[in-house]
Amino acid sequence: xxxxxxxxxxxxxxxxxxxxxxxxxxxxxxxxxxxxxxxxxxxxxxxxxxxxxxxxxxxxxxxxxxxxxxxxxxxxxxxxxxxxxxxxxxxxxxxxxxxxxxxxxxxxxxxxxxxxxxxxxxxxxxxxxxxxxxxxxxxxxxxxxxxxxxxxxxxxxxxxxxxxxxxxxxxxxxxxxxxxxxxxxxxxxxxxxxxxxxxxxxxxxxxxxxxxxxxxxxxxxxxxxxxxxxxxxxxxxxxxxxxxxxxxxxxxxxxxxxxxxxxxxxxxxxxxxxxxxxxxxxxxxxxxxxxxxxxxxxxxxxxxxxxxxxxxxxxxxxxxxxxxxxxxxxxxxxxxxxxxxxxxxxx
Numbered sequence: 561x562x563x564x565x566x567x568x569x570x571x572x573x574x575x576x577x578x579x580x581x582x583x584x585x586x587x588x589x590x591x592x593x594x595x596x597x598x599x600x601x602x603x604x605x606x607x608x609x610x611x612x613x614x615x616x617x618x619x620x621x622x623x624x625x626x627x628x629x630x631x632x633x634x635x636x637x638x639x640x641x642x643x644x645x646x647x648x649x650x651x652x653x654x655x656x657x658x659x660x661x662x663x664x665x666x667x668x669x670x671x672x673x674x675x676x677x678x679x680x681x682x683x684x685x686x687x688x689x690x691x692x693x694x695x696x697x698x699x700x701x702x703x704x705x706x707x708x709x710x711x712x713x714x715x716x717x718x719x720x721x722x723x724x725x726x727x728x729x730x731x732x733x734x735x736x737x738x739x740x741x742x743x744x745x746x747x748x749x750x751x752x753x754x755x756x757x758x759x760x761x762x763x764x765x766x767x768x769x770x771x772x773x774x775x776x777x778x779x780x781x782x783x784x785x786x787x788x789x790x791x792x793x794x795x796x797x798x799x800x801x802x803x804x805x806x807x808x809x810x811x812x813x814x815x816x817x818x819x820x821x822x823x824x825x826x827x828x829x830x831x832x833x834x835x836x837x838x839x840x841x842x843x844x845x846x847x848x849x850x851x852x853x854x855x856x857x858x859x860x861x862x863x864x865x866x867x868x869x870x871x872x873x874x875x876x877x878x879x880x881x882x883x884x885x886x887x888x889x890x891x892x893x894x895x896x897x898x899x900x901x902x903x904x905x906x907x
Contacts, residue, residue, distance in 0.1 A: 578811035671701025694722020736814035736879030745820035
């Protein structure tokens with residue numbers, strides 16, 4: 561590692577916007593500390609990233625019937641044989657490693673990319689998603705990482721299951737990581753009567769019929785934000801709302817928490833029980849939320865009034881504004897050789 565400019569690679573999964581937003585937030589923090597961050601992703605380059613960007617071809621295109629043995633009989637998550645996109649993307653990652661000799665690569669998320677980087681002798685920081693990660697690919701990919709990061713607060717406890725206890729203990733909970741800075745909760749007199757439905761872009765959380773039913777029965781104005789309005793930067797509208805209806809994705813929750821607005825949380829069905837694991841923990845805590853199993857309720861006006869009366873400032877213990885800095889600390893520790901994959905402790 562060059563003493564004044566650590567070289568960091570950051571793999572960003574293409575699904576949704578959450579992985580990108582995390583990378584941009586932590587990458588900006590690393591840049592302020594003098595690191596050079598190169599993004600490796602199938603996503604198009606984002607103007608908010610100041611460093612290099614290696615555009616990777618997709619590995620999931622073509623005739624689905626032609627995607628032969630993509631999981632290697634359950635040993636991997638995705639590596640179809642004889643796929644030109646997969647062959648080219650792994651070549652590009654390997655070529656970039658050979659040319660630029662990174663000090664560390666952050667994987668958010670791909671166990672196959674983590675494995676590829678580690679086989680090149682590059683230490684890896686892997687993002688851990690909530691839920692059951694006990695399948696073989698997760699146990700392999702997360703087990704070989706030099707450090708593991710979870711974007712939830714320490715007060716939430718262990719949100720990942722299925723891994724060996726030694727790996728669960730290595731997860732560093734950095735807190736909710738929002739692309740927006742934390743803002744104080746607005747007084748009730750400065751908030752609207754509006755319910756903001758914050759659906760995210762990684763997949764439709766609710767059907768049009770469910771949203772129509774909520775609007776018809778809410779007893780107050782409802783504004784839906786999601787895929788069609790994602791570029792509007794919704795933070796000001798979130799902050800001014802009486803409350804938010806949100807799924808339990810990590811980035812959406814972090815942005816609601818940063819806005820200090822109370823919420824009805826409705827987890828979406830995701831692989832590995834990801835959102836339902838998070839929602840169960842939220843329901844047991846002291847955060848300003850009420851959790852529903854689905855977007856249905858017998859008395860929406862009463863529930864919405866109850867949630868609107870919760871103190872949004874109680875989100876502070878979920879998202880305090882310091883997650884990007886704590887994440888960057890982990891990355892730079894690994895770049896400096898200060899963590900060991902067997903114990904995750906700073907030397």
